Amino acid sequence: MKSNLTTLEPNLLLAKSFQKGTWKGSCSLAGHTVDVVNAVTALIENLGQVIITQFGLTCSWENFLASARLAAYLHDWGKANDHFQMVVRGKRNVMKNPQLIRHEFASMLLAWEYREWLQECPNADFMTALAAAGGHHLKLGWDSHKRVANDELGEIRDGSGSAHLYLYTESKNFRGLLKYGVKVLGLPTELKLSKKPSTEWTVAEIKNKRQDILNAFLKDWQVDSNFVSVIKVLIIAGDAIASALPNTNFKINDWIKKQLSSKLTEAEVQQVVNQRLNGQEMRPFQIALGESRSRVTLARAGCGTGKTLGAYNWAKRHAVDKKLFSCYPTTGTSTEGFLDYVHDQVDSILLHSRAEVDLKHLMATGDEDDAATKLESFKAWGAKVSICTVDTVLGLLQCNRRPMYCFPAIAQSAFVFDEVHCYDNRLFGGLLRFLEVVKAPVLLMSASFLPWQLEAIQKSVGEPMEIIEGAKELEILPRYQFHLTENPDWERVTQELEKTYALPNGEHTCGKVLWVCNQVSTAIAVYEEAKARGLNAVLYHSRYRYQDRVEHHRAVIESFKANKPVIAIATQVAEMSLDLSATLLVSQIANPAGLIQRLGRLNRRYIGQSLDAIFYPDSKIGFPYSKGDLDSGQAMLETLTGEVSQADLATWLERSPQQGKPDKETVLFNELKKWQAYPAPCREVGHTVTALLEQDKLTVDKVTAKELPKYTIPLLANNKVDKWERHRKGYPIAPSSEWAYSPELGAYLIKGGDEN
Structure with a gap:
């Protein structure tokens, strides 16, 4: 069938929606591609060797840089189709007629047609770039309807109203993209392909190409999963920062360099220690933590004995000239850790899903972080200390968005994980995998470590580690x-x-x-x-x-x-x-x-x-x-x-026959799932679901996505939840006939409801 493309107005390929008179630069596919390639290049130039060391990569610098740049170059190629171009022009209602396939899936299919040329990119691994480009919106290997992982490379949607997808591969804009690849990536000047690229795809052709790529991933692709995973995250972080840029002459390279060069000094950590000591003497175990030379150190100390102060003393040796992530089990503990230790002491940030709400209500000075800037999601890039829930770091391995956006900071940090004994099997399994993959300085703190936990940690670390006992005089x-x-x-x-x-x-x-x-x-x-x-x-x-x-x-x-x-x-x-x-x-x-x-x-x-x-x-x-x-x-x-005593409690627990079953299954850094990219939970499925209340419906319909967490509530999950109405952001809405609410008591079931 002959291509029947709609005339474009404005007459260029767009990467995102535009307002009249503002479509130039980063709104165009070419402009956005340049921005993302520049962002990824800047990230690697500022972090490259650090990342190679931190994640134990065996690739060369040239291979790392070239593969990441090629992925950035390809990531949005698939936007050169009629469905997407009509969406960004407001001429296609995706609620009524979704695009036949997602644009990043189309990027993979289109790059596959050009693979003979793209495989000639100097020093680059084409299949790695293909996987990173196709996974940059975290939908690769995911069934969006059933909300489960699958083995399909991409979805073909029902209800698109079309059995064909038309491609703008012959347009001047797309040819310009090809020339950019020659100029910047060193691709061959002559485009030699055994078959002319498509200008349209039928559903059958899409399925055939999808199977060809999947076969190549499963049969012929031999590559280190760490290498692929790191490049995937770099593309997501680079695309996110490039998409957040104002449509001005903002110099992204300079901004990235400034943010990532902000690192802890010994004097700053000492300031935190001195402020908390308040003239008192440091305890022997806190001193011992500061003297530990092992890359991974365990602090086994009871509640209220000063583990956190000891952690900052540890940071004087292990986090200087790095950034520091201090990870707590809950949002409440992370907020308290932020306010008690580093707020107003060192350039720091509180990072969890509801941090802005906490800061607004808790900081008596009203001196909130500069959260209104267009780069607010990337504050961790420039912060020297990030206080967060453990999900903010371990969520990286499960393709959770926040840690992926934080990756440029995570990639050059030391880490403290507190209250490790409270982790469920999935969270603890994620920690074990983190210890296997990330070769950074790590301090694990807990009131007790069970024998099976110590054995599992030692196996994951794979090198000598030091265990430092807390203040025995307090624990007895x-x-x-x-x-x-x-x-x-x-x-x-x-x-x-x-x-x-x-x-x-x-x-x-x-x-x-x-x-x-x-x-x-x-x-x-x-x-x-x-x-x-x-x-x-x-x-x-x-x-x-x-x-x-x-x-x-x-x-x-x-x-x-x-x-x-x-x-x-x-x-x-x-x-x-x-x-x-x-x-x-x-x-x-x-x-x-x-x-x-x-x-x-x-x-x-x-x-x-x-x-x-x-x-x-x-x-x-x-x-x-x-x-x-x-x-x-x-x-x-x-x-x-x-x-x-606390020592009695720890001894009883450590002598109990309890055995955990840590779940080490992760999406990233997974040898069996190298091509896939989709978000998975960090923790075991619990008894609750995060929801909104029907009585808040009129209010939440008007608030921004940033304000929405103020109104969310974890409610009991039962068989009724699937029948509830859904908010546009996906939250179930609890009906007033089932749930009542008061600011004093919180949410409670209407009389007669079953809490079980």
Whole structure:
């Protein structure tokens, strides 16, 4: 069939939508291609040897640079088709008539037709460039309808309204792209192809070409997966920064060089250490961390003994002339770590999915980061210290967007991973794979490491590592006395709130109770009972709009700083995100690791004697803990009698027969999935789904994508969720007939709902 292309207005190939009078430069396919090639070139020129070392690549500098530049050159070739060009001109409604294939899939097919010429690119690996170009929107090997991975190279969509895709390969603009490849990449001046490139594809032809490429990937492609993975991420980061550029004479090379050259100095790290020490002496284990020469170091120390300060002392040796990523298990702990240590001390950034909300609500000075710039997604590139959730780093291996955008910073950093014992099997497996792949300085910190965990870590590191024990004089202090009851004792709680304790420093503190429940509904019921009894109570759990959760988090922290009695009722969020010291702990029985974390909030700042911890059963077996979890937790509590120390807890846990099953399956750095690129979860699938409330629908329909996280809530996942309406950003919308909400209590099921 003869090509029947629509006349283009303006008469050039576009890479993105435009407004009248602003279509030149980066809006054009040629202009955007130049921007991305320049960005990737600048990234490699500033990071190349560092990346080769950090990821243990065996390629030559020339091979690395040429392959990445070729991928950048090819990544948007597929936009030279009639479906895409009509979309960016507003003449095709993709909701009614989606493009027959995605443009990056078309890039692969088109490059395949030109492969005889492209394979002559000096020093470049064509198949690597092809995979990186096709995966730069993270849809390669992914079924968007079923939302699962598959073995297909790209989707052919139903409902496009066309059985053909017309190509602008004979246009002046596309010929200009070919000439650019000759000039900049050193491709042959003469375009020698055994078959004339297509000007249109039928669905059958697309399927045949797809199978040819897939066969080449599976049968003939012999390449290091680390090499391919790094180039994939570089293309995504380069494309993202080039797409964010203002349509001006902005010099991308100069900006990239300035951001990436910003690195930690010893004096800056020392400033953080001095500020936190506040004139006190450093503990021996903190000094030992600073003296460790191993690339990977483990710090085994209890809650509240000063691991974080020790980590910054470690950074004086291992993070100087680098950037530093300090990774916490939750958004709450990362926010606290940012505010307590590096905010206003060193050029730093708080990085997690809701960081802007936290900073807006938490920073009393109102001195927010310069988040309104067009390059706000890339603040980590210039930051010397990034405080983040562990997902921000380990998500790189699972093709999560934020860490891929942060890659230029990750590629030249040292890393601290805190509370490692709290990682689930998938997160811990991701950490193991990270240790195998990334040859950077790493500090792992935890209250305890189980024997199987130590063995797995050592195997992944593959070289000598040092294990440094915490302050034994603090860990052997008698902090707790366990009491198991069938029901919670409200009279004991009331008595505690009437107590006053003399502290070792001569000051006094009143009674402060932390009550931890296993379900949100239980926590709300306990909170309402406490209020009915006239107690000064605060409630904290995960099922708030995020902006409200931030307020509750701070309310709990501030109430424990104030010298008046208070009872804080919380769920598992208390296990890591609350830096407070209670004088009485009341808790439902949970798994051993969770109980140890909860105990880390009791007598955290030791008052000179052991304090009571009261535990009672959870009748809701299976949510969120299995019967085995609850039985193991009860066995620990029954075994440890009398006065109990942190050392006793760690010893019990390390002697338990528990064996984890870490899931090391990742998308990147995977020998079996070298051509694929799609996002996968960092953590095990939980009991919740991130949703919006129907009562917020009118509001969220008007807010920007950046503001949307303020309104998200993790709600219970059940068989009803699939039937809920979806927001345009994909979030399910919880109907008001099922879920109610108040800023005080958070989201709760309408009476009669089933929490299980």
